[in-house]
Every structure is written in structure tokens, then in C-alpha cells.
Amino acid sequence: MTTENTINYLDHVPGVLQRFEAASIEIGKTELAPGLRHLVELRASQINQCAYCVKMHTGEALKDGESHQRLERITVWRHVDDFTAAETAAFAWTEALTGLGIDTDYAALRADLRAHFSESEISALTSAVAMINLWNRIQVSNH
Template identity: 45%
Template sequence: MQPRLDYFKASPDIMRAVYALNVAVEHSGLDRGLLHLVKLRASQINGCSYCVEMHSREARQDGESESRVHLVAAWRESPLFTERERAAFAWTEKLTRLADGPVEDADYEAVRAHFSEDELVKLTVAISMINTWNRLAVPFRSIHPVAEEARAAAR
């Protein structure tokens, strides 16, 4: 698979704005570990290999266990996640799959039980941000960095 377009080169002004919002999310005060896991879950749903690889790697670099990183895809069936993380994953899935149906009051109340209003706005923007990155990386075929061993195995 070959990349289709370098969106940073093609439209630097808008990409600077996108990047600035990303920086604001990163410095919002939300727990970095939670941000990694939420970004990973949205990227899994969206089939964004670039972001799945990046957020898995970054989560591990920041101390997340290999088990928890692998089990994000099956978070409902795993006892390894806190109630707060589960609420964030459910909110992530609901917002990433908006076309599947409305965000019901029950969805809002479930996440609101674990996040303040301020945190919920920040979490929602973080979810929107990773969905933006996914919607850039997938259609333009951003290629994630691959270790040499993986390249050799793929041949």
C-alpha cells in the first residue's frame, strides 16, 4: 500500500490548526494513559493502522501494560479496566459511531457519572480529535512506521 497524499504538505495552514487543537487536547489535563486508550479504541473502530500502531506504542512507552493495550478491543469482556475507563470507552464508541444512532440520555448519564463537566468536554474533544486524525490517515493512506523485523516478516 502506498500513501496517497501528504496532507501536511498539501494544506499546511489547516494542518497547523488541526495540530494546534491536538496540542490543546494533549495539555488539557486529562490523564495521558486514558487519552492513549481512548485514541486506541477509536482508531481500532475506524480501522486506522497508523493511529493504532502509534497509540499502542505510545501507551506502552508511557507505562501501559501489554495486556491492557491488547485488550482495549475487548474492554467489555476484560476485568483490567476501571469503571472510569469503561465509561470513556463507551462514550468513545458512541461518538465514533454516531451514524449508528442517537446519543441517548442514558449514554450521557453513564459517562457523566465518572467525569466532571469540564472533563467531559475535554474527553469529547479528544475523541473528536482522534476521529479527525483517523479521517485524514485512512483515506490518504498514512503508513505507520514498521520495525525492520516486521518488514522482513511481511515479505
């Protein structure tokens, strides 16, 4: 939901938003699987309560062949067996980088990621999580 006093950032900082978009495009050119990117962007958007982005990433995931069941259960990924070990490692990383908890053991999370992904893929995943958090914050600022 947006209010009548929203700010059109594109009107005021178009160069910044264009660079954010360019960065998003570059992330799409990395080794990160598009399906996994949809899932982590959706999970971060859920955590950040960005309704616009949740709707957008759900639609993109469905368009690319993701199932309704998995998308409905992503919020409870720790309690279901719908996701692979690699996906759950990516979700844990996404949640850690989105919430930035003071007690988070990033070394343990990186070790789990390394069991499933190359350093190049981890770098792309980290970039995707950072970028969706940035977009979520811009969008949520107009709720």
C-alpha cells in the same frame, strides 16, 4: 499500508494541519488524564481501522506505562475486568462518537460519564475523541 498515489496533505493544506496539531496540543493541556487519552485514541483508531494510528497510540501508551495485557484486550473491554468503571464509560462514549449510531442513547452515556468525570473532563474527552477521528480519517484516506 499506503499506496503510491497518496496525497501529502501537508503540501497542500499546511495551515489546516497546523491548526489540527495546535488543537491536539490544547487537548493535551486539559484535565483529561494522558493514560485515558491514549486508551480512547487507540480504541477509536481500532474502530476506524487506522493502522498507523493504532501503532502510534499503542507505542505511546506503552511508553507511558500502560500494560501489554490491557492494550491487547481493549477491543474486548466489555468482556474483561481489566478496566475501571471510568475507563469503560469513556470507551462507550468513544465508540458512540466514532460510530455515530442512529439508535445511540447519548443521554444515558453522558449520565454514566458524569458518574466518573467532571464536565470539564467530559468536554476534554469529547474533544480528544473528535480529534482522533479527524486524524484517523486523514490517515485512512491514504490507505
